[in-house]
Amino acid sequence: AQSVTQLDSQVPVFExxxxxxxxxxxSSVSVYLFWYVQYPNQGLQLLLKYLSxxxxxxxxxxxEAEFNKxxxxxxxxxxxxxxxxxxxxxxxxIYTGGGNKLTFGTGTQLKVEL
Amino acid sequence: GAGVSQSPSNKVTEKGKDVELRxxxxxxxxxxxxxxxxxxxxxxxxIYFQGNSAPDKSGLPSDRFSAERTGESVSTLTxxxxxxxxxxxxxxxxxxxxxxxxxTFGSGTRLTVV
Numbered sequence: 001a002q003s004v005t006q007l008d009s010q011v012p013v014f015e016x017x018x019x020x021x022x023x024x025x026x027s028s029v030s031v032y033l034f035w036y037v038q039y040p041n042q043g044l045q046l047l048l049k050y051l052s053x054x055x056x057x058x059x060x061x062x063x064e065a066e067f068n069k070x071x072x073x074x075x076x077x078x079x080x081x082x083x084x085x086x087x088x089x090x091x092x093x094i095y096t097g098g099g100n101k102l103t104f105g106t107g108t109q110l111k112v113e114l
Numbered sequence: 115g116a117g118v119s120q121s122p123s124n125k126v127t128e129k130g131k132d133v134e135l136r137x138x139x140x141x142x143x144x145x146x147x148x149x150x151x152x153x154x155x156x157x158x159x160x161i162y163f164q165g166n167s168a169p170d171k172s173g174l175p176s177d178r179f180s181a182e183r184t185g186e187s188v189s190t191l192t193x194x195x196x197x198x199x200x201x202x203x204x205x206x207x208x209x210x211x212x213x214x215x216x217x218t219f220g221s222g223t224r225l226t227v228v
Contacts, residue, residue, distance in 0.1 A: 004156075035217075045154060100145065100162070100209070104149075106156040107155075
């Protein structure tokens with residue numbers, strides 16, 4: 001079955017430090033890749049997505065991600081985090097030919113500390 | 115409307131009762147999805163509607179779960195004879211037919227079965 005793996009359930013980091021949240025997906029011929037953020041008691045908000053083209057994708061709030069087909073990864077990075085980045089981050093994949101359903105990882109809780 | 119609207123935002127029900135959850139998608143969005151998010155877990159796909167095509171019900175966990183959508187309008191998710199393990203946040207998302215895969219999520223309905 002197609003799956004998405006976020007190995008880190010929690011990532012603590014100090015403010016202004018860099019952060020990387022990892023995401024790996026099942027090997028597939030063609031995928032579309034997404035990162036969503038969920039702030040407490042709010043809905044999901046799209047950070048960025050990769051559909052085609054450049055493998056380095058820039059999103060909102062200074063986040064970026066790089067699609068690595070050989071490693072089947074789509075890790076999310078930010079060079080300097082802020083307290084307001086504290087939230088749950090979800091990686092999601094569309095396996096083309098699978099009905100345009102988003103398959104989600106289990107999420108990574110990013111906690112930014114002073 | 116401007117976004118995906120879900121109601122109620124919170125629902126507490128007794129075990130064994132039936133519940134109906136409602137989703138108002140963005141006007142003009144042909145695709146509608148229901149997901150379930152249990153505490154501390156990722157999003158599980160439940161069901162997907164695309165226009166007038168037969169829905170993809172492959173994610174419904176049991177025959178107690180059903181959903182309807184009339185055309186490209188409102189959808190209702192019904193859970194019959196609720197069980198405690200049904201307690202979760204139920205999220206709805208809609209998407210236009212444009213090729214940018216722009217999913218918009220509602221804020222969800224938090225269901226608590228006591």
